Amino acid sequence: MTPIVRLEHVTKDYLEGGQTRSVLGGVSAAFEAGHFVAIRGRSGSGKSTLLNLIAGIDQPTGGDIYIGGVCVSRLRARERTLFRRDNLGFIFQFFNLIPTLTVLENVRLPAELAGKPTGAQASALDLLEQVGLADRCDVFPDKLSGGEQQRVAIARALAQNPRLVLADEPTGNLDDKTGDTIMGLLDRLTRQAGRSLVMVTHSRQIAARADDVFEMHGGELRAVSHEALTAAAD
Ligand SMILES: Nc1ncnc2c1ncn2[C@@H]1O[C@H](COP(=O)(O)OP(=O)(O)OP(=O)(O)O)[C@@H](O)[C@H]1O
Ligand SMILES: [Mg+2]
Structure with a gap:
Protein backbone atom coordinates (compact mmCIF):
# COMPACT_ATOMS: atom_id res chain seq x y z
CA MET A 1 0.00 0.00 0.00
CA THR A 2 1.01 3.61 -0.52
CA PRO A 3 0.56 5.50 2.72
CA ILE A 4 -0.41 9.18 2.60
CA VAL A 5 0.30 9.45 6.33
CA ARG A 6 2.87 7.47 8.29
CA LEU A 7 3.23 7.91 12.03
CA GLU A 8 6.34 6.53 13.70
CA HIS A 9 6.39 6.33 17.50
CA VAL A 10 4.68 9.72 17.80
CA THR A 11 4.53 11.02 21.35
CA LYS A 12 3.00 14.17 22.78
CA ASP A 13 3.48 15.39 26.33
CA TYR A 14 1.89 18.44 27.85
CA LEU A 15 3.21 20.34 30.83
CA GLU A 16 0.55 20.77 33.44
CA GLY A 17 1.31 22.61 36.67
CA GLY A 18 4.99 21.72 36.39
CA GLN A 19 4.22 18.05 35.68
CA THR A 20 4.50 16.27 32.37
CA ARG A 21 1.39 14.49 31.15
CA SER A 22 1.64 12.09 28.25
CA VAL A 23 -1.31 12.29 25.84
CA LEU A 24 0.16 10.22 23.00
CA GLY A 25 2.40 7.41 24.18
CA GLY A 26 4.01 6.33 20.91
CA VAL A 27 1.56 6.19 18.04
CA SER A 28 2.60 4.19 14.97
CA LEU A 53 0.18 17.03 14.77
CA ILE A 54 -0.57 15.54 11.33
CA ALA A 55 -1.65 18.99 10.17
CA GLY A 56 1.59 20.51 11.43
CA ILE A 57 -0.42 22.91 13.59
CA ASP A 58 1.41 21.44 16.58
CA GLN A 59 4.72 19.61 16.99
CA PRO A 60 5.20 16.11 18.44
CA THR A 61 7.37 15.65 21.53
CA GLY A 62 8.96 12.63 19.88
CA GLY A 63 8.69 10.44 16.81
CA ASP A 64 8.13 11.32 13.19
CA ILE A 65 5.22 12.11 10.91
CA TYR A 66 5.46 11.56 7.17
CA ILE A 67 2.95 12.90 4.67
CA GLY A 68 3.36 11.57 1.15
CA GLY A 69 6.93 10.59 2.05
CA VAL A 70 7.89 14.01 3.45
CA CYS A 71 8.93 14.02 7.10
CA VAL A 72 6.84 17.03 8.11
CA SER A 73 7.75 16.80 11.78
CA ARG A 74 11.33 17.71 10.89
CA LEU A 75 10.54 20.64 8.64
CA ARG A 76 11.33 24.14 9.85
CA ALA A 77 8.32 26.26 10.85
CA ARG A 78 8.18 28.17 7.57
CA GLU A 79 8.58 25.06 5.41
CA ARG A 80 5.91 23.35 7.47
CA THR A 81 3.51 26.23 6.92
CA LEU A 82 4.13 26.14 3.17
CA PHE A 83 3.76 22.37 3.06
CA ARG A 84 0.46 22.61 4.93
CA ARG A 85 -0.78 25.34 2.61
CA ASP A 86 0.02 23.37 -0.53
CA ASN A 87 -0.99 19.88 0.55
CA LEU A 88 -3.58 19.91 3.33
CA GLY A 89 -7.13 21.05 3.90
CA PHE A 90 -8.53 21.25 7.43
CA ILE A 91 -12.19 21.22 8.50
CA PHE A 92 -13.20 22.02 12.08
CA GLN A 93 -16.20 21.12 14.25
CA PHE A 94 -17.16 24.77 14.66
CA PHE A 95 -16.51 25.73 11.03
CA ASN A 96 -14.05 28.55 11.91
CA LEU A 97 -15.15 30.83 9.09
CA ILE A 98 -13.99 34.42 9.28
CA PRO A 99 -17.07 36.40 10.33
CA THR A 100 -16.02 39.67 8.69
CA LEU A 101 -15.54 38.07 5.25
CA THR A 102 -18.33 37.04 2.89
CA VAL A 103 -18.82 33.42 1.86
CA LEU A 104 -16.89 33.99 -1.37
CA GLU A 105 -14.10 35.88 0.40
CA ASN A 106 -13.74 33.04 2.93
CA VAL A 107 -13.27 30.50 0.14
CA ARG A 108 -10.90 32.82 -1.76
CA LEU A 109 -8.78 33.43 1.32
CA PRO A 110 -6.38 30.45 1.01
CA ALA A 111 -5.47 31.51 -2.55
CA GLU A 112 -5.02 35.12 -1.42
CA LEU A 113 -2.77 34.01 1.44
CA ALA A 114 -0.78 31.87 -0.99
CA GLY A 115 -0.27 34.94 -3.18
CA LYS A 116 -2.14 33.28 -6.04
CA PRO A 117 -5.18 35.51 -6.52
CA THR A 118 -5.32 34.85 -10.28
CA GLY A 119 -8.15 32.47 -10.97
CA ALA A 120 -9.07 32.35 -7.28
CA GLN A 121 -12.45 33.95 -7.90
CA ALA A 122 -13.37 31.41 -10.58
CA SER A 123 -12.23 28.39 -8.58
CA ALA A 124 -13.91 29.67 -5.39
CA LEU A 125 -17.15 30.09 -7.35
CA ASP A 126 -16.76 26.62 -8.79
CA LEU A 127 -16.25 25.12 -5.31
CA LEU A 128 -19.25 26.99 -3.94
CA GLU A 129 -21.25 25.62 -6.84
CA GLN A 130 -20.09 22.11 -5.93
CA VAL A 131 -21.26 22.51 -2.32
CA GLY A 132 -24.55 24.03 -3.51
CA LEU A 133 -23.98 27.55 -2.24
CA ALA A 134 -23.24 29.52 -5.40
CA ASP A 135 -26.22 31.76 -4.67
CA ARG A 136 -24.96 32.73 -1.19
CA CYS A 137 -21.57 34.18 -2.21
CA ASP A 138 -22.13 37.67 -0.88
CA VAL A 139 -23.63 36.90 2.51
CA PHE A 140 -21.71 36.78 5.78
CA PRO A 141 -21.31 33.48 7.68
CA ASP A 142 -23.66 34.49 10.52
CA LYS A 143 -26.55 34.51 8.03
CA LEU A 144 -26.01 30.80 7.25
CA SER A 145 -27.18 27.66 9.03
CA GLY A 146 -24.60 25.37 10.63
CA GLY A 147 -24.75 22.94 7.70
CA GLU A 148 -24.31 25.77 5.22
CA GLN A 149 -21.35 27.15 7.17
CA GLN A 150 -19.75 23.71 7.13
CA ARG A 151 -20.28 23.51 3.36
CA VAL A 152 -18.42 26.82 3.01
CA ALA A 153 -15.67 25.43 5.24
CA ILE A 154 -15.41 22.36 2.98
CA ALA A 155 -15.13 24.60 -0.09
CA ARG A 156 -12.42 26.61 1.69
CA ALA A 157 -10.53 23.45 2.70
CA LEU A 158 -10.46 22.36 -0.95
CA ALA A 159 -9.44 25.74 -2.33
CA GLN A 160 -5.78 24.82 -2.76
CA ASN A 161 -6.61 21.40 -4.20
CA PRO A 162 -5.11 19.46 -1.25
CA ARG A 163 -4.32 15.77 -1.52
CA LEU A 164 -5.08 15.20 2.15
CA VAL A 165 -8.13 16.55 3.97
CA LEU A 166 -8.19 16.44 7.77
CA ALA A 167 -11.50 16.89 9.54
CA ASP A 168 -12.06 17.12 13.30
CA GLU A 169 -15.65 16.11 14.04
CA PRO A 170 -17.06 18.03 11.07
CA THR A 171 -20.58 16.81 11.82
CA GLY A 172 -20.27 17.04 15.61
CA ASN A 173 -22.25 20.26 15.79
CA LEU A 174 -24.94 19.34 13.25
CA ASP A 175 -28.17 17.35 13.42
CA ASP A 176 -28.11 13.83 11.96
CA LYS A 177 -29.73 14.71 8.65
CA THR A 178 -27.45 17.70 8.01
CA GLY A 179 -24.51 15.57 9.11
CA ASP A 180 -25.47 13.01 6.50
CA THR A 181 -25.54 15.67 3.78
CA ILE A 182 -22.12 16.93 4.87
CA MET A 183 -20.72 13.38 4.88
CA GLY A 184 -22.05 12.72 1.39
CA LEU A 185 -20.49 15.92 0.16
CA LEU A 186 -17.17 15.27 1.89
CA ASP A 187 -17.03 11.77 0.47
CA ARG A 188 -17.72 12.99 -3.06
CA LEU A 189 -15.18 15.81 -2.89
CA THR A 190 -12.43 13.80 -1.18
CA ARG A 191 -12.37 10.01 -1.57
CA GLN A 192 -14.32 9.95 -4.84
CA ALA A 193 -12.07 12.71 -6.16
CA GLY A 194 -8.95 10.67 -5.35
CA ARG A 195 -8.08 12.58 -2.19
CA SER A 196 -7.36 11.11 1.22
CA LEU A 197 -9.61 11.96 4.14
CA VAL A 198 -8.72 11.53 7.81
CA MET A 199 -11.66 12.29 10.07
CA VAL A 200 -12.17 12.31 13.80
CA THR A 201 -15.72 11.33 14.65
CA HIS A 202 -17.70 10.15 17.66
CA SER A 203 -20.32 8.61 15.40
CA ARG A 204 -20.19 4.87 14.82
CA GLN A 205 -22.46 5.27 11.78
CA ILE A 206 -20.03 7.69 10.17
CA ALA A 207 -17.01 5.56 11.06
CA ALA A 208 -18.78 2.60 9.44
CA ARG A 209 -18.59 4.46 6.10
CA ALA A 210 -14.81 4.75 6.33
CA ASP A 211 -12.37 2.43 4.56
CA ASP A 212 -10.32 2.08 7.73
CA VAL A 213 -11.24 2.75 11.34
CA PHE A 214 -8.83 3.44 14.21
CA GLU A 215 -9.50 3.95 17.86
CA MET A 216 -7.47 6.13 20.19
CA HIS A 217 -7.15 4.54 23.58
CA GLY A 218 -4.59 4.92 26.36
CA GLY A 219 -2.38 7.11 24.18
CA GLU A 220 -2.26 4.52 21.40
CA LEU A 221 -3.99 4.16 18.06
CA ARG A 222 -5.43 0.76 17.25
CA ALA A 223 -7.02 -0.49 14.05
CA VAL A 224 -10.65 -1.56 14.53
CA SER A 225 -12.38 -3.97 12.15
CA HIS A 226 -15.78 -3.04 10.77
CA GLU A 227 -17.18 -6.14 12.49
CA ALA A 228 -15.88 -5.02 15.88
CA LEU A 229 -17.18 -1.51 15.20
CA THR A 230 -20.69 -2.75 14.47
CA ALA A 231 -20.68 -5.24 17.35
CA ALA A 232 -19.43 -2.80 20.02
CA ALA A 233 -21.81 -0.79 22.14
CA ASP A 234 -21.04 2.86 22.78
N1 LIG B 1 -2.39 22.75 24.82
C1 LIG B 1 -2.64 21.84 25.76
N2 LIG B 1 -2.06 21.92 26.96
C2 LIG B 1 -2.28 20.99 27.93
N3 LIG B 1 -3.07 19.92 27.75
C3 LIG B 1 -3.68 19.80 26.57
C4 LIG B 1 -3.50 20.73 25.51
N4 LIG B 1 -4.24 20.33 24.44
C5 LIG B 1 -4.84 19.20 24.82
N5 LIG B 1 -4.50 18.88 26.08
C6 LIG B 1 -4.97 17.69 26.83
O1 LIG B 1 -4.72 16.54 26.05
C7 LIG B 1 -5.78 15.59 26.20
C8 LIG B 1 -6.29 15.22 24.82
O2 LIG B 1 -6.96 16.34 24.24
P1 LIG B 1 -7.63 16.27 22.81
O3 LIG B 1 -8.21 17.61 22.56
O4 LIG B 1 -6.65 15.76 21.84
O5 LIG B 1 -8.77 15.19 23.05
P2 LIG B 1 -9.89 14.66 22.07
O6 LIG B 1 -9.72 13.20 21.96
O7 LIG B 1 -9.87 15.45 20.81
O8 LIG B 1 -11.22 14.97 22.89
P3 LIG B 1 -12.68 15.46 22.37
O9 LIG B 1 -13.36 14.21 21.86
O10 LIG B 1 -13.32 15.96 23.63
O11 LIG B 1 -12.50 16.52 21.35
C9 LIG B 1 -6.82 16.26 27.09
O12 LIG B 1 -6.72 15.74 28.37
C10 LIG B 1 -6.45 17.72 27.06
O13 LIG B 1 -6.77 18.33 28.27
MG1 LIG C 1 -11.19 16.78 19.93
Whole structure:
Protein backbone atom coordinates (compact mmCIF):
# COMPACT_ATOMS: atom_id res chain seq x y z
CA MET A 1 0.00 0.00 0.00
CA THR A 2 1.01 3.61 -0.52
CA PRO A 3 0.56 5.50 2.72
CA ILE A 4 -0.41 9.18 2.60
CA VAL A 5 0.30 9.45 6.33
CA ARG A 6 2.87 7.47 8.29
CA LEU A 7 3.23 7.91 12.03
CA GLU A 8 6.34 6.53 13.70
CA HIS A 9 6.39 6.33 17.50
CA VAL A 10 4.68 9.72 17.80
CA THR A 11 4.53 11.02 21.35
CA LYS A 12 3.00 14.17 22.78
CA ASP A 13 3.48 15.39 26.33
CA TYR A 14 1.89 18.44 27.85
CA LEU A 15 3.21 20.34 30.83
CA GLU A 16 0.55 20.77 33.44
CA GLY A 17 1.31 22.61 36.67
CA GLY A 18 4.99 21.72 36.39
CA GLN A 19 4.22 18.05 35.68
CA THR A 20 4.50 16.27 32.37
CA ARG A 21 1.39 14.49 31.15
CA SER A 22 1.64 12.09 28.25
CA VAL A 23 -1.31 12.29 25.84
CA LEU A 24 0.16 10.22 23.00
CA GLY A 25 2.40 7.41 24.18
CA GLY A 26 4.01 6.33 20.91
CA VAL A 27 1.56 6.19 18.04
CA SER A 28 2.60 4.19 14.97
CA ALA A 29 0.22 3.77 12.06
CA ALA A 30 -0.09 4.22 8.31
CA PHE A 31 -3.08 5.64 6.47
CA GLU A 32 -3.51 4.56 2.89
CA ALA A 33 -3.67 7.16 0.10
CA GLY A 34 -7.13 7.68 -1.37
CA HIS A 35 -8.83 6.18 1.67
CA PHE A 36 -11.29 7.62 4.12
CA VAL A 37 -9.81 6.95 7.56
CA ALA A 38 -11.96 7.45 10.65
CA ILE A 39 -10.52 7.97 14.13
CA ARG A 40 -12.74 7.36 17.15
CA GLY A 41 -12.08 7.46 20.87
CA ARG A 42 -13.26 8.89 24.15
CA SER A 43 -13.27 12.59 24.84
CA GLY A 44 -9.79 13.61 25.97
CA SER A 45 -8.11 10.55 24.42
CA GLY A 46 -5.96 12.71 22.13
CA LYS A 47 -7.77 12.62 18.78
CA SER A 48 -7.56 16.36 18.12
CA THR A 49 -4.00 16.37 19.41
CA LEU A 50 -3.06 13.73 16.83
CA LEU A 51 -4.90 15.48 13.99
CA ASN A 52 -3.20 18.78 14.83
CA LEU A 53 0.18 17.03 14.77
CA ILE A 54 -0.57 15.54 11.33
CA ALA A 55 -1.65 18.99 10.17
CA GLY A 56 1.59 20.51 11.43
CA ILE A 57 -0.42 22.91 13.59
CA ASP A 58 1.41 21.44 16.58
CA GLN A 59 4.72 19.61 16.99
CA PRO A 60 5.20 16.11 18.44
CA THR A 61 7.37 15.65 21.53
CA GLY A 62 8.96 12.63 19.88
CA GLY A 63 8.69 10.44 16.81
CA ASP A 64 8.13 11.32 13.19
CA ILE A 65 5.22 12.11 10.91
CA TYR A 66 5.46 11.56 7.17
CA ILE A 67 2.95 12.90 4.67
CA GLY A 68 3.36 11.57 1.15
CA GLY A 69 6.93 10.59 2.05
CA VAL A 70 7.89 14.01 3.45
CA CYS A 71 8.93 14.02 7.10
CA VAL A 72 6.84 17.03 8.11
CA SER A 73 7.75 16.80 11.78
CA ARG A 74 11.33 17.71 10.89
CA LEU A 75 10.54 20.64 8.64
CA ARG A 76 11.33 24.14 9.85
CA ALA A 77 8.32 26.26 10.85
CA ARG A 78 8.18 28.17 7.57
CA GLU A 79 8.58 25.06 5.41
CA ARG A 80 5.91 23.35 7.47
CA THR A 81 3.51 26.23 6.92
CA LEU A 82 4.13 26.14 3.17
CA PHE A 83 3.76 22.37 3.06
CA ARG A 84 0.46 22.61 4.93
CA ARG A 85 -0.78 25.34 2.61
CA ASP A 86 0.02 23.37 -0.53
CA ASN A 87 -0.99 19.88 0.55
CA LEU A 88 -3.58 19.91 3.33
CA GLY A 89 -7.13 21.05 3.90
CA PHE A 90 -8.53 21.25 7.43
CA ILE A 91 -12.19 21.22 8.50
CA PHE A 92 -13.20 22.02 12.08
CA GLN A 93 -16.20 21.12 14.25
CA PHE A 94 -17.16 24.77 14.66
CA PHE A 95 -16.51 25.73 11.03
CA ASN A 96 -14.05 28.55 11.91
CA LEU A 97 -15.15 30.83 9.09
CA ILE A 98 -13.99 34.42 9.28
CA PRO A 99 -17.07 36.40 10.33
CA THR A 100 -16.02 39.67 8.69
CA LEU A 101 -15.54 38.07 5.25
CA THR A 102 -18.33 37.04 2.89
CA VAL A 103 -18.82 33.42 1.86
CA LEU A 104 -16.89 33.99 -1.37
CA GLU A 105 -14.10 35.88 0.40
CA ASN A 106 -13.74 33.04 2.93
CA VAL A 107 -13.27 30.50 0.14
CA ARG A 108 -10.90 32.82 -1.76
CA LEU A 109 -8.78 33.43 1.32
CA PRO A 110 -6.38 30.45 1.01
CA ALA A 111 -5.47 31.51 -2.55
CA GLU A 112 -5.02 35.12 -1.42
CA LEU A 113 -2.77 34.01 1.44
CA ALA A 114 -0.78 31.87 -0.99
CA GLY A 115 -0.27 34.94 -3.18
CA LYS A 116 -2.14 33.28 -6.04
CA PRO A 117 -5.18 35.51 -6.52
CA THR A 118 -5.32 34.85 -10.28
CA GLY A 119 -8.15 32.47 -10.97
CA ALA A 120 -9.07 32.35 -7.28
CA GLN A 121 -12.45 33.95 -7.90
CA ALA A 122 -13.37 31.41 -10.58
CA SER A 123 -12.23 28.39 -8.58
CA ALA A 124 -13.91 29.67 -5.39
CA LEU A 125 -17.15 30.09 -7.35
CA ASP A 126 -16.76 26.62 -8.79
CA LEU A 127 -16.25 25.12 -5.31
CA LEU A 128 -19.25 26.99 -3.94
CA GLU A 129 -21.25 25.62 -6.84
CA GLN A 130 -20.09 22.11 -5.93
CA VAL A 131 -21.26 22.51 -2.32
CA GLY A 132 -24.55 24.03 -3.51
CA LEU A 133 -23.98 27.55 -2.24
CA ALA A 134 -23.24 29.52 -5.40
CA ASP A 135 -26.22 31.76 -4.67
CA ARG A 136 -24.96 32.73 -1.19
CA CYS A 137 -21.57 34.18 -2.21
CA ASP A 138 -22.13 37.67 -0.88
CA VAL A 139 -23.63 36.90 2.51
CA PHE A 140 -21.71 36.78 5.78
CA PRO A 141 -21.31 33.48 7.68
CA ASP A 142 -23.66 34.49 10.52
CA LYS A 143 -26.55 34.51 8.03
CA LEU A 144 -26.01 30.80 7.25
CA SER A 145 -27.18 27.66 9.03
CA GLY A 146 -24.60 25.37 10.63
CA GLY A 147 -24.75 22.94 7.70
CA GLU A 148 -24.31 25.77 5.22
CA GLN A 149 -21.35 27.15 7.17
CA GLN A 150 -19.75 23.71 7.13
CA ARG A 151 -20.28 23.51 3.36
CA VAL A 152 -18.42 26.82 3.01
CA ALA A 153 -15.67 25.43 5.24
CA ILE A 154 -15.41 22.36 2.98
CA ALA A 155 -15.13 24.60 -0.09
CA ARG A 156 -12.42 26.61 1.69
CA ALA A 157 -10.53 23.45 2.70
CA LEU A 158 -10.46 22.36 -0.95
CA ALA A 159 -9.44 25.74 -2.33
CA GLN A 160 -5.78 24.82 -2.76
CA ASN A 161 -6.61 21.40 -4.20
CA PRO A 162 -5.11 19.46 -1.25
CA ARG A 163 -4.32 15.77 -1.52
CA LEU A 164 -5.08 15.20 2.15
CA VAL A 165 -8.13 16.55 3.97
CA LEU A 166 -8.19 16.44 7.77
CA ALA A 167 -11.50 16.89 9.54
CA ASP A 168 -12.06 17.12 13.30
CA GLU A 169 -15.65 16.11 14.04
CA PRO A 170 -17.06 18.03 11.07
CA THR A 171 -20.58 16.81 11.82
CA GLY A 172 -20.27 17.04 15.61
CA ASN A 173 -22.25 20.26 15.79
CA LEU A 174 -24.94 19.34 13.25
CA ASP A 175 -28.17 17.35 13.42
CA ASP A 176 -28.11 13.83 11.96
CA LYS A 177 -29.73 14.71 8.65
CA THR A 178 -27.45 17.70 8.01
CA GLY A 179 -24.51 15.57 9.11
CA ASP A 180 -25.47 13.01 6.50
CA THR A 181 -25.54 15.67 3.78
CA ILE A 182 -22.12 16.93 4.87
CA MET A 183 -20.72 13.38 4.88
CA GLY A 184 -22.05 12.72 1.39
CA LEU A 185 -20.49 15.92 0.16
CA LEU A 186 -17.17 15.27 1.89
CA ASP A 187 -17.03 11.77 0.47
CA ARG A 188 -17.72 12.99 -3.06
CA LEU A 189 -15.18 15.81 -2.89
CA THR A 190 -12.43 13.80 -1.18
CA ARG A 191 -12.37 10.01 -1.57
CA GLN A 192 -14.32 9.95 -4.84
CA ALA A 193 -12.07 12.71 -6.16
CA GLY A 194 -8.95 10.67 -5.35
CA ARG A 195 -8.08 12.58 -2.19
CA SER A 196 -7.36 11.11 1.22
CA LEU A 197 -9.61 11.96 4.14
CA VAL A 198 -8.72 11.53 7.81
CA MET A 199 -11.66 12.29 10.07
CA VAL A 200 -12.17 12.31 13.80
CA THR A 201 -15.72 11.33 14.65
CA HIS A 202 -17.70 10.15 17.66
CA SER A 203 -20.32 8.61 15.40
CA ARG A 204 -20.19 4.87 14.82
CA GLN A 205 -22.46 5.27 11.78
CA ILE A 206 -20.03 7.69 10.17
CA ALA A 207 -17.01 5.56 11.06
CA ALA A 208 -18.78 2.60 9.44
CA ARG A 209 -18.59 4.46 6.10
CA ALA A 210 -14.81 4.75 6.33
CA ASP A 211 -12.37 2.43 4.56
CA ASP A 212 -10.32 2.08 7.73
CA VAL A 213 -11.24 2.75 11.34
CA PHE A 214 -8.83 3.44 14.21
CA GLU A 215 -9.50 3.95 17.86
CA MET A 216 -7.47 6.13 20.19
CA HIS A 217 -7.15 4.54 23.58
CA GLY A 218 -4.59 4.92 26.36
CA GLY A 219 -2.38 7.11 24.18
CA GLU A 220 -2.26 4.52 21.40
CA LEU A 221 -3.99 4.16 18.06
CA ARG A 222 -5.43 0.76 17.25
CA ALA A 223 -7.02 -0.49 14.05
CA VAL A 224 -10.65 -1.56 14.53
CA SER A 225 -12.38 -3.97 12.15
CA HIS A 226 -15.78 -3.04 10.77
CA GLU A 227 -17.18 -6.14 12.49
CA ALA A 228 -15.88 -5.02 15.88
CA LEU A 229 -17.18 -1.51 15.20
CA THR A 230 -20.69 -2.75 14.47
CA ALA A 231 -20.68 -5.24 17.35
CA ALA A 232 -19.43 -2.80 20.02
CA ALA A 233 -21.81 -0.79 22.14
CA ASP A 234 -21.04 2.86 22.78
N1 LIG B 1 -2.39 22.75 24.82
C1 LIG B 1 -2.64 21.84 25.76
N2 LIG B 1 -2.06 21.92 26.96
C2 LIG B 1 -2.28 20.99 27.93
N3 LIG B 1 -3.07 19.92 27.75
C3 LIG B 1 -3.68 19.80 26.57
C4 LIG B 1 -3.50 20.73 25.51
N4 LIG B 1 -4.24 20.33 24.44
C5 LIG B 1 -4.84 19.20 24.82
N5 LIG B 1 -4.50 18.88 26.08
C6 LIG B 1 -4.97 17.69 26.83
O1 LIG B 1 -4.72 16.54 26.05
C7 LIG B 1 -5.78 15.59 26.20
C8 LIG B 1 -6.29 15.22 24.82
O2 LIG B 1 -6.96 16.34 24.24
P1 LIG B 1 -7.63 16.27 22.81
O3 LIG B 1 -8.21 17.61 22.56
O4 LIG B 1 -6.65 15.76 21.84
O5 LIG B 1 -8.77 15.19 23.05
P2 LIG B 1 -9.89 14.66 22.07
O6 LIG B 1 -9.72 13.20 21.96
O7 LIG B 1 -9.87 15.45 20.81
O8 LIG B 1 -11.22 14.97 22.89
P3 LIG B 1 -12.68 15.46 22.37
O9 LIG B 1 -13.36 14.21 21.86
O10 LIG B 1 -13.32 15.96 23.63
O11 LIG B 1 -12.50 16.52 21.35
C9 LIG B 1 -6.82 16.26 27.09
O12 LIG B 1 -6.72 15.74 28.37
C10 LIG B 1 -6.45 17.72 27.06
O13 LIG B 1 -6.77 18.33 28.27
MG1 LIG C 1 -11.19 16.78 19.93
